Amino acid sequence: MNISLAWLPVEEFTRILDGIGDPHDRSQAFADASRVNALYSIMRAGSGHIGSSFSAADIVAWLLLNEMNSPFADDGDVYFSSKGHDVPGLYSSYIGLGALPEEKLHQLRRLGGLPGHPDVSIPHMHANTGSLGMGISRAKGMILGDRLTGASRRVYVLTGDGELQEGQNWEALAGAVHHGMGELTVIVDHNKIQSDTWVTDVSDLGDLEAKFRAFGWGVLRCDGNAPRELDTAFRLREKQYAGGPAVIVADTVKGAGTGVFAATSMAEGEWRYRFHSGAPAVEDYRRAHDELVASLNSLLQRHGLDPVRLVAVDVELPAKAAGPQLPQVYGRALADRAKSDERIVALDADLVLDTGLIPFAQEVPDRFFECGIAEQDMVSTAGGLAARGLLPFVHSFSCFLHSRPNEQMYTVASEHRKIVYVGSLAGLIPAAPGHSHQAVRDVSALGAIPGLVVLEPANSAAVEAALDHCVESTSSTYLRLVSTPVPAEAEELGAEPLILGRGRVVRAGGRAVAIGSGPVVLTQLIRAAGLLAAEGIELTIVDLPWLNRVDSGWLAELAGRSDVLFVVENHYTHGGQADLIARSLLELGVPDTPAFEGIGLTEVPKCGTEAEALDAHGLSARHLAERFLTRIRPAAHQ
């Protein structure tokens, strides 16, 4: 779809900053201008976090314009956001101040552009965040480093409120007190809504001020969308708590700045906030944009300035891919199954929508446990439920689930409890959120846990079969779910009953065989086979959904039918399916072992569109076909 979007050029920011003397109005105008551009960039990217960018905008503006010393100098004060997903707002502010190139505004979440979560490769980004709860610790390290190297600067860290459910925040606090970190100020963007819904409904924070005080921190509170109150809070912070760390609990409104996105506009009974992530509908965009511009212009007018000059561009909005989303298919099936199997309980870490759990939560509420953003607690809690004979299904994004509670998963496994882990958003794509959300290390990080089978279904039908396995198997399962819509090619493959460690040929071809799992890899393989067919080479494609188990007999039989065996992974080349198959093949010692090549990621995943990311990492059909050809041709000529 083609629509007209509008953005504010840097000279307009400059004009606003030059034209308004009052620091509070100036900060407010700057924040609103940043909101206009953040909204533009998110709309253009087709995804991004509006709610949080907007709730934090006034805090960011006040810090950059008034509070911080030389925020863009090498020895200047440091600001970063621990939650990270509010970065479209930060980018816009940086661009408005000339600290990032203006053209980057048009490249949010694109390859070589501005990543969906902060990355230190972008100027003035001080920490890779997006994986929650690490910011305070990072800031402490920076300060200890500054002290050792003789630098003297202050560090400001923004956290979310839902983010404070992560235990690491609380383990970080003592060290700052111990080291008397007067340099460290934490601002809680207390917008009361986390990913899914109200913080109080997910995992109530209770008395936040009392908590920080009990941990020995100085505590202040203010309206975080009111520059005048922020001003006072930062002054008091220096005055009252100069010798130690302090937190400013800044009460904000998620989506602040427009009635359209403001959480305060939510209808009575509307439980889910709709603007946490993702681009808004076109009509919402227009209304919000107009509202922002009107409020900005009225402020300018009050200061005798002309209305803002917007630049309009016609933009082709990213097309929404068609096809079923596996977490949703899974979630529906799990809810149905739970109705006839009372052992099944579901645990969630504030991703009820994205893990497909809404049906379960609504239809089986007494067996649904919302744990908040506290994956370690969730997994250990699941271990306790399993000890009582229940069958816990534990959910989060793969990126968080395989790593944050890694030791907890191992501990539960050491008790030989049966648990089903379901990691959605698995693999390289969507690549727009960036590497904090791209789970391409999960098979490696979990594959050696005794009694835990890693399984990745290829499509909707395979999800149903996989769920059967999860329930019926005596082993624990880690179900790896790609979240992007399943392309038709993969969906059409249907499913067959699962046999542990065995795959199935989904495209019969020649003696060049490619093994893969999941909709992303299988789709690219099918397309690559099409390209190879045009060269007269028939590729056999095998769907092997088991990522850390392979059946020797099946593999020997397959090897006997292969001259060359490729294993393509939506994962790093280390520690995944290719390693397993290679080792099994070698240990089998079959005569005429086929040539072998494993293909996967060899570097930190790049942010971009799906096509950009697949191409950049050599996993698109075209790249795969080319790579296959270099092996197949010599093999054919042997």
Next chain:
Amino acid sequence: MNISLAWLPVEEFTRILDGIGDPHDRSQAFADASRVNALYSIMRAGSGHIGSSFSAADIVAWLLLNEMNSPFADDGDVYFSSKGHDVPGLYSSYIGLGALPEEKLHQLRRLGGLPGHPDVSIPHMHANTGSLGMGISRAKGMILGDRLTGASRRVYVLTGDGELQEGQNWEALAGAVHHGMGELTVIVDHNKIQSDTWVTDVSDLGDLEAKFRAFGWGVLRCDGNAPRELDTAFRLREKQYAGGPAVIVADTVKGAGTGVFAATSMAEGEWRYRFHSGAPAVEDYRRAHDELVASLNSLLQRHGLDPVRLVAVDVELPAKAAGPQLPQVYGRALADRAKSDERIVALDADLVLDTGLIPFAQEVPDRFFECGIAEQDMVSTAGGLAARGLLPFVHSFSCFLHSRPNEQMYTVASEHRKIVYVGSLAGLIPAAPGHSHQAVRDVSALGAIPGLVVLEPANSAAVEAALDHCVESTSSTYLRLVSTPVPAEAEELGAEPLILGRGRVVRAGGRAVAIGSGPVVLTQLIRAAGLLAAEGIELTIVDLPWLNRVDSGWLAELAGRSDVLFVVENHYTHGGQADLIARSLLELGVPDTPAFEGIGLTEVPKCGTEAEALDAHGLSARHLAERFLTRIRPAAHQ
């Protein structure tokens, strides 16, 4: 060394319990009797945690004797210790009450006996603990499970105080409040000393009562070594906080019950508490035993009972192995190097002794950062230090370091920061602490992190070479250090300059080649080679210290000289060196690829002596030799 030890048989516990009417004296006598037997079992095992077993003994006694309903019935109240290392005391109490077989007392930390940390395979053990901070979460899961299955029981969890530095404790608290868990009581064994030294010196807990209160919990405080005060606290807990979770902060003395072990006996200026883990010296054992018996007898006398009847046994104490300990060698070398390299900083998570950091902490104090038991915070803090140009060396036991901060390590890696991680206590042995402390999954869990090289030195000289690599390489390194003394066979191998991905032949033999790394595997290989030599078979042994990198050229050359290649790992068979070598071999596609077999752990590590564990997992020289033979003989006859 042969010495006489003494223990109390079950009938003596029964006599005490039957003979004392006053519940407080009865509890105290029972606790002291349990201490006698805990001390006996630790002394006999040659290791175990006295300080914590003794500080908690009165709490455990009071719970089991007075507070809990039917603690050994299937539907009874539940108690478990989250810290877990106090389990020798718990075993003794259970045995005294007839809930575990008496003969198990003689089998602490032995194969098939009582594991060094709790394991649910032992009756009435409700959770595998020892990996800290998971207990409250586990208890919540049990309670949710009980509610769903219609059971009604109370759950009591003991935590350490140092343990509360782990963030998971704090993320666990909200859920208990949300669910109104009146069933849940946490008792903090507040003995003020953690693994290394005083909690206040490691990472001060501040106002513990205020913290729990701020998180919405009911809070009580008492003397945890005074039965009368415990009695009052538990009564008040029911009375004041029936509808929600509550914590009893129990002030205890580490090593309580004897002057010998009591932390209150520490000399002025003595900073390290000596009885956290490990068996005491014989003279300390005797004094403490006599003191306990005297105090018990005086209590019995007051109640008109005869003195206790002890059973004396002559016991051969486990011999202390000779040889250097790699963490100590490493720590000395790091301190020296830090003096001439100001970039080097060291971070520790309450294991300054066991990670070899005492020289560093004493000699380079301004660059030594004690983070407490907060591995996630430690790693993110290191990331901040690295961002400031410093070179952080991050330390813990391997078991915790590879898993608890797994996501934090990945996040720092995504910034391409250079960090050196040093995990001691790596591998299967010592096997006495049990699986929570046996790190046999670290290569898998970390191996795929981009830019992180996993390196395991074979002996003292190799540690020095490895440290050179850690400092000079542009990559990050995870240094995997075995902690048990290096046997002479491995120490004599010396070291050569390291070349990434390449190994060295340490025993030239025939075309049967075994690859391994680290002192444990190499020692067993050398011994296995001796056994094979007696059969006329010469084994070539290769030390390949790189666990996730291999040089293709070097490997191809080695493969050309091999008929059969074994890779032996002090690690699970999945995700380690064998997978890597197999894949590389197969991808190389060398003519006459040798036969291949990887050998490693296939199940959760067993607790026992070193010899027992190596045997049980097929990693002793004898088992290896037998396994090699089954492959080599057929190969030789081809």
